[in-house]
Amino acid sequence: MTDLLLSQIKLGAESQFGTDEYVVNLGPQHPATHGVLRLIVKLDGETVKETTPVLGYLHRSIEKICENRTYPQCITYTDRVDYVSAMSVNLAFALATERLMGLEAPPRAQWLRMIMVELQRLASHLLWMGAFAGDIGALTPFLYGLRERERIIDLFEMTCGQRLTYNYIRIGGVMIDVLPEFVPKCRAFLDYFEPKIAEYEELLTYNPIFLERTKGVGIISPEVGINAGVCGPSLRGSGVPCDVRKQQPYLYYDQVKFNECLETAGDCWSRYRVRMREIRESVSILRQCLDRLEPGPFETKLPPVLKAPPASEIYSRIESSRGEMGVYLVGDGTIKPWKCKFRCASFNNTYVLDQLTRGWKIADIMAVLGSLDMIVPEVDR
Amino acid sequence: MVHLIANLLQQALGAVGLSGFAFIINPIVSAVVMFGGISVFVMFLVWMERKVSAHMQSRIGPNRVGVFGLLQTVADALKLTTKEDIKPVHRDKIPYYIAPIIAFVATFAGMIVIPFDKGVSVQNLNIGILYVISITSFTVIAILSAGWSSNNKFALLGGFRSAAQIVSYEVPLVMSLVPVIMTAGTLNLNNVVEYQQKAGYWFVVPQFIAFLIFITSATAEANRAPFDIPEAESELIGGFHTEYSGVKFAMFFLGEYIAIIVSSAVAVTVFLGGWLPLPFLGSLPIPGFAWFVAKLLFVIYLIMAFRWTFPRLRVDQLMDFGWKVLIPISILNILITGFCILFFGKGV
Numbered sequence: 001m002t003d004l005l006l007s008q009i010k011l012g013a014e015s016q017f018g019t020d021e022y023v024v025n026l027g028p029q030h031p032a033t034h035g036v037l038r039l040i041v042k043l044d045g046e047t048v049k050e051t052t053p054v055l056g057y058l059h060r061s062i063e064k065i066c067e068n069r070t071y072p073q074c075i076t077y078t079d080r081v082d083y084v085s086a087m088s089v090n091l092a093f094a095l096a097t098e099r100l101m102g103l104e105a106p107p108r109a110q111w112l113r114m115i116m117v118e119l120q121r122l123a124s125h126l127l128w129m130g131a132f133a134g135d136i137g138a139l140t141p142f143l144y145g146l147r148e149r150e151r152i153i154d155l156f157e158m159t160c161g162q163r164l165t166y167n168y169i170r171i172g173g174v175m176i177d178v179l180p181e182f183v184p185k186c187r188a189f190l191d192y193f194e195p196k197i198a199e200y201e202e203l204l205t206y207n208p209i210f211l212e213r214t215k216g217v218g219i220i221s222p223e224v225g226i227n228a229g230v231c232g233p234s235l236r237g238s239g240v241p242c243d244v245r246k247q248q249p250y251l252y253y254d255q256v257k258f259n260e261c262l263e264t265a266g267d268c269w270s271r272y273r274v275r276m277r278e279i280r281e282s283v284s285i286l287r288q289c290l291d292r293l294e295p296g297p298f299e300t301k302l303p304p305v306l307k308a309p310p311a312s313e314i315y316s317r318i319e320s321s322r323g324e325m326g327v328y329l330v331g332d333g334t335i336k337p338w339k340c341k342f343r344c345a346s347f348n349n350t351y352v353l354d355q356l357t358r359g360w361k362i363a364d365i366m367a368v369l370g371s372l373d374m375i376v377p378e379v380d381r
Numbered sequence: 382m383v384h385l386i387a388n389l390l391q392q393a394l395g396a397v398g399l400s401g402f403a404f405i406i407n408p409i410v411s412a413v414v415m416f417g418g419i420s421v422f423v424m425f426l427v428w429m430e431r432k433v434s435a436h437m438q439s440r441i442g443p444n445r446v447g448v449f450g451l452l453q454t455v456a457d458a459l460k461l462t463t464k465e466d467i468k469p470v471h472r473d474k475i476p477y478y479i480a481p482i483i484a485f486v487a488t489f490a491g492m493i494v495i496p497f498d499k500g501v502s503v504q505n506l507n508i509g510i511l512y513v514i515s516i517t518s519f520t521v522i523a524i525l526s527a528g529w530s531s532n533n534k535f536a537l538l539g540g541f542r543s544a545a546q547i548v549s550y551e552v553p554l555v556m557s558l559v560p561v562i563m564t565a566g567t568l569n570l571n572n573v574v575e576y577q578q579k580a581g582y583w584f585v586v587p588q589f590i591a592f593l594i595f596i597t598s599a600t601a602e603a604n605r606a607p608f609d610i611p612e613a614e615s616e617l618i619g620g621f622h623t624e625y626s627g628v629k630f631a632m633f634f635l636g637e638y639i640a641i642i643v644s645s646a647v648a649v650t651v652f653l654g655g656w657l658p659l660p661f662l663g664s665l666p667i668p669g670f671a672w673f674v675a676k677l678l679f680v681i682y683l684i685m686a687f688r689w690t691f692p693r694l695r696v697d698q699l700m701d702f703g704w705k706v707l708i709p710i711s712i713l714n715i716l717i718t719g720f721c722i723l724f725f726g727k728g729v
Contacts, residue, residue: 030618137607137694361697364695
């Protein structure tokens with residue numbers, strides 16, 4: 001009887017008024033979307049029924065521009081692919097080009113590159129930590145993260161004169177050798193920074209509200225993650241080893257000791273833990289690199305005109321701050337790449353957003369989006 | 382001070398032959414003095430919040446306008462009042478305009494029963510506690526109508542969240558006060574303080590759990606972090622006040638801070654002994670009003686520190702916390718207090 005009544009009420013409601021989904025448009029200008037990402041969210045009350053990311057608001061056609069520039073000129077554009085972690089993209093392109101042309105940078109340049117990329121990883125993870133905490137309502141960690149990031153940026157500025165888009169890692173080496181005071185300053189920073197990690201963890205890691213917001217939220221199962229191409233810390237949170245630094249070591253990553261950080265739960269909290277542990281690992285890698293840094297040339301002698309061999313192609317990948325950063329280059333014997341394609345971690349990581357947020361609350365979209373560490377310029381390129 | 386001005390005005394009225402209207406002088410003067418005092422205090426609080434947050438985030442905070450940036454809030458208020466008032470076209474006009482007024486008036490009206498010093502309150506109501514609780518819950522009407530009438534999806538979500546939140550947290554808020562009312566045997570805020578004076582302890586000692594519940598619920602009632610889901614800026618932009626600007630926004634802003642003052646003032650009066658001096662310091666020549674303000678600032682500082690430390694709860698977790706944690710504990714607390722009164726008398 002009640003069932004009948006209910007169905008009648010339902011029928012009546014449908015025929016007389018009709019119901020519609022509550023569609024909310026988050027972005028492209030929205031305080032939580034880390035730039036100009038637009039999400040079309042279908043809601044049922046507070047519950048999310050569907051999330052559709054709309055990309056392309058920051059598309060600058062970097063890959064196509066690179067196809068019309070010489071190889072050394074492209075480096076400048078790679079800075080803009082992921083401006084929160086510009087060194088990594090510099091390195092990805094420089095390594096790909098070197099592998100394409102059969103060049104090799106001298107050891108000092110390799111160590112310097114490792115130092116820079118790991119520092120960049122620290123800076124990127126710090127910014128991520130602040131933004132992630134900010135997404136779920138804690139505004140203070142953002143300032144703490146930026147405070148330490150500032151000192152890393154100062155180190156970069158001291159070295160190459162830039163604070164955001166460095167253009168430092170070049171084909172065949174680095175732009176310029178570091179100043180003599182760089183190494184002691186870097187060591188001083190690491191000594192200052194290590195105790196600070198405990199401070200962040202104290203503020204966030206086991207905070208009951210933080211646990212409540214992140215534990216069990218946005219679970220990426222290993223199958224879903226692998227099928228969707230999720231990579232980097234976001235996939236390692238699900239317990240899948242995928243660190244390119246371990247699997248296919250580039251630079252001298254096979255000569256330093258570090259652990260691949262893995263968590264098993266695959267939720268936002270695991271991804272947070274992976275990144276916090278990676279920060280500690282990066283500090284350890286940096287110390288080893290600073291110990292191994294020896295005097296020598298910082299760039300190899302390049303031919304006056306850089307040309308790729310005809311009909312050559314390369315897919316070269318590194319572990320950027322956000323995950324696997326791949327560069328695919330096809331050379332045709334000229335000074336320009338015939339084809340240039342970046343495989344960016346953020347793009348694939350955003351792909352799972354819809355699956356992760358269905359059936360959750362609108363506030364969880366922000367938590368999941370934050371935990372995936374997506375950067376809009378890298379998604380759109 | 383109030384009486385002095387009131388007497389002067391009454392004499393002036395008498396001089397122009399309108400002494401029949403003298404009875405309205407006292408309330409009006411009190412209201413004006415209260416309004417002025419509270420507005421200045423709110424400005425101070427906004428400055429304090431910015432300084433507290435700056436300190437917690439290792440920043441400096443406002444330091445340009447006036448000494449220590451004290452006039453920063455004045456500058457901000459001036460900016461808000463001179464700003465263009467942007468209104469959504471398809472707003473529901475009457476609720477849209479009334480909402481900020483209700484938000485402000487409802488919270489402000491709560492101030493009139495607060496005893497700032499022995500016998501110094503605008504109205505010494507014998508149902509003071511009940512009055513404060515009921516009048517401040519009018520804000521939910523303001524927030525809901527603001528959310529509905531601005532014709533904005535985010536504002537509507539914020540309004541609904543807020544309605545659910547305030548209705549839920551009203552319950553533990555009242556229930557945390559019940560043990561105190563049972564022990565003191567009065568709803569009059571003045572008498573509650575006098576009871577604490579006579580008993581020789583503050584209610585925070587025997588009723589510490591009730592104090593915690595009260596502070597938590599009051600934070601939620603005032604829509605402050607970590608319970609600020611109606612205006613969660615990372616999800617809902619501005620929540621219910623997304624479409625408000627200029628003076629109307631200032632009214633909401635003022636209302637929020639006055640809500641903090643009222644809640645903290647009730648907490649101070651009920652749990653922290655109101656105008657009573659700290660134990661062992663009673664002999665110092667410090668007026669009761671100063672003690673009251675000092676305690677008030679302490680409680681407000683606590684609430685501010687919450688905001689800058691904790692992440693925000695999700696809307697369903699917020700409801701869970703209210704209904705499944707706070708309310709059972711406060712019911713248990715009432716029961717235990719009742720038994721204690723039954724077996725040991727009122728000197729618990």
